[in-house]
Amino acid sequence: MIKFGTDGWRAVIADEFTFENVSVVSQAVAEYIKSEDKLRDGVVIGYDNRFLSEKFARKAADVLVSNGISVYLCEQAVPTPVLSFSVVKHKSFLGIMITASHNPYEYNGYKIKMDCGASASQEITKAIESNLNKVSPLIDEKELSNVIYINPKNEYIEYVKQIVDFENFKKADFEIIVDNLYGPGAGYITDILSETAIKVTEINNYRDPLFGGVNPEPLAQNTPELLEMMQEEKSWRVGIVLDGDADRIALVNSQGKFISAQETFVLLLEYMFAVKKKQGAVAKAFNMTRMLDKLAKKYGINLIETKIGFKYLATYLINKEVILAGEESGGYGTSMHLPERDGVFNALLIIELLALTNKMPEEILQSVMQEVGSYYYSRIDISTPDSKVKDAVMNSLLSETIREFGSIPVKEKIEFDGIKFLLENDGWILFRTSGTENLLRVYAEGRSEDNLKSILNSGKTYVERFIKT
Template sequence: MIQFGTGGWRAIIADGFTRANVRFLTQALANRMAREGSTDRGVVIGYDRRFLSDTAAWWAAEVLVGNGVPTTVLDRPAPTPTTMWTVRETGAAYGMVVTASHNPALYNGIKIVLPGGRDADLATTDALSEHANALTEADVRAVAPDEARSHSLVTVQTSLNQYLDAILDKLDTETIRNAHMHLILDPMFGVSETSLQTILLTARCQVEAIHDRHDPLFGGHVPSPTEDTLTALRHAVLESGADLGIATDGDADRLGIIDETGTYITANQVLVLLYDYLLTRKGWSGPVVRNMSTTHMLDRVAAAHGQTCYEVPVGFKWISAKMAETNAIIGGESSGGLTVRGHIPGKDGVYAGSLLVEAVAASGKSLSELYADIVERYGELVMVEAAYGFTAERRSQLASLIFEDHNLPDFTVLGHKTEKVVWEDGCKIYFTDGGWATIRFSGTEPLLRVFCEMPTRSQAQTVADAIATYYELS
């Protein structure tokens, strides 16, 4: 069965991710376009470096052509934001990206992009999955593989230059050039090397890359730029004396940073740094949008500048929608995705990494010094997070206990009084001392996620541990 989560449809290869299911989903999209009268506007298809991604892109193209849909296929693995940007610039009706983003190597999937380059909303993905799951092979209209590749309805896009130029046009490349920065890039065996390296070299940075070869197994690791997965990048930065290290996940829509001291800079810290940079040094004005599991330091920065921080559920579609509604200048999430006003309405690790380099260059300071200034001005909050697997039976038990019965630990024994609890997307507990905790099922993996943010790591870890103990998580 095809089931969408917060980041698209993802499934284990040869189990849920199969040729048949790719064809069913694509046929459902083609049928939707026919009902809308948007067939002539076409579809853009991109893909990452995962096993079967390039093949699955053409499985989709065969069905689209069979339904008379003009189809643009990128000619190489490319960052997901490239497809989103192309959908927006060409006025395409939809985009499809064959990717499972940061999931383990045994997964693949498809992300649907809406007109304007937006993440598909829940109504769209629910309708597509319901329709696709009701189809049979007899309902699928497709051309033969060799016919699709040479068909007049198919355009093979052979350049990423327009996407790269769009980012370069937004950057202060002169400031970056004058800073003479030395950078280490870790695409985590994914798709960002060519694009991000091209941008940084154009700005005259010295760039070295690690983990840049094609490996569908991602070196045996999960292609997610977290503190635990960036040990090699940390060593490379320290050994070479680089100014910072930049990592992106498998499809380059998420970001991870190592500063010049070898310290991991969290996605929350990157968001705060960039929001502050846009407000104070670039002279921008406007609110910020974050999801429920992202740092409240953004609230402090916003308040200090007479702005508002808006909170939305998890899923970047909520962030982009709220940004459009409020004209926010930046929006992001603690998992590493962010976007900036004027760029695509989807997360882009390539642009985010480039903009952070500009921020460091413009400051004349090291990244660690730059964040120390942030703490001095706004104080400090520390987040801890944990993820717990479960069986199908255990998931049902947890869902009932937490999200139906609203059975929560007694946090007063830890010295934290609950101000309110919100059940809109999982559970978020707000404490009167300014801290908070969230408990929710992941929308991309079979995991229960726990986040907690407090003034100190010890406080945050104590609350997170109490949640794990109370629900017997392991």
């Protein structure tokens, strides 16, 4: 069954994600465009490095152009945010990105972008879903030559060089390393910084539809080569990891230690408010670090907390209500740019921060922790036999009076996007269910690594007693 999730439709290639189903979805998109009378505004289509992505993209283009819709098709794989940029540049009505982002290699997906570059709203995806199989996919051989091929890479590079303070990059002289996880972000950071003295080393910068045997998600376990190289050489100021479609980012410090997505957001906040002296509000997802609350108080920032998922954060960016927004999975957006996650652009902000401060990322984080205290974050995903077990755990958490986690007393229980327990030492633990899998996600933050481990283990123990029974 074809169904759009929080950011598009994703499915296993040759199972549900087939040329036939891509045609069905594309015809549904065409019917939506017709209903909005936007045929001339048209669509930009991009794709990533996954197996057959370029052919799925061409199939979508064929259906749309056969329906009389103007179509721009990227002639090579591009990052998702570059597709979003191109939608805005061409003043198109929608964008389509063939990608499954950070999902395993056997998946592919179909993302839809609005004219502002952000992911399609729920109203749009519901309207498209309602059109599925209403009309058989149209292929008109006479129209196929009307697809216009574009290469938006150079335009994107010139655009981002204009919206960052590029002179600050020209003054810098250090080395960085980028792990592209075999995605379409390869070469972008190198090309952007080619006129500077910053030396860029890139690894995993070629197409491998199997992603080297790992999920293309920017997590420590998926970047063993990068971590080993940085721990041995120690010549790079920072390591940058881009995910499978380059809309998310992770960092590694100069000693080869992985920097959490929570800490990366702290670095971006320091860039905006401590270094660039910006003014404005910040939006964070419900599972983000308490360090942000402390820093918001320090800088007099209005801090907005949203449900988990970038679509909730993007609403504030679209409406220009915040200048920075971030989520736990490494997706960040700023008002300087599109209302969209962009791993390449956020990497540039981090590089500029290091250039302006002349510090290592760990030095900046250490300075922040000396001021607001130390916080350590992690998450575990626990498989459950079925949805009944998930529901039983959540119902018990909601109804039961739980007095402690990891020997730390519970201060408050919050039901918002999951069930969150605030602890007396300013730590917390959050339980959420996956909407698509039989999984319970347990997020936690502690005041030391041992404290974090204890909190997470107690949460895991709580969940597992329902599985065993």
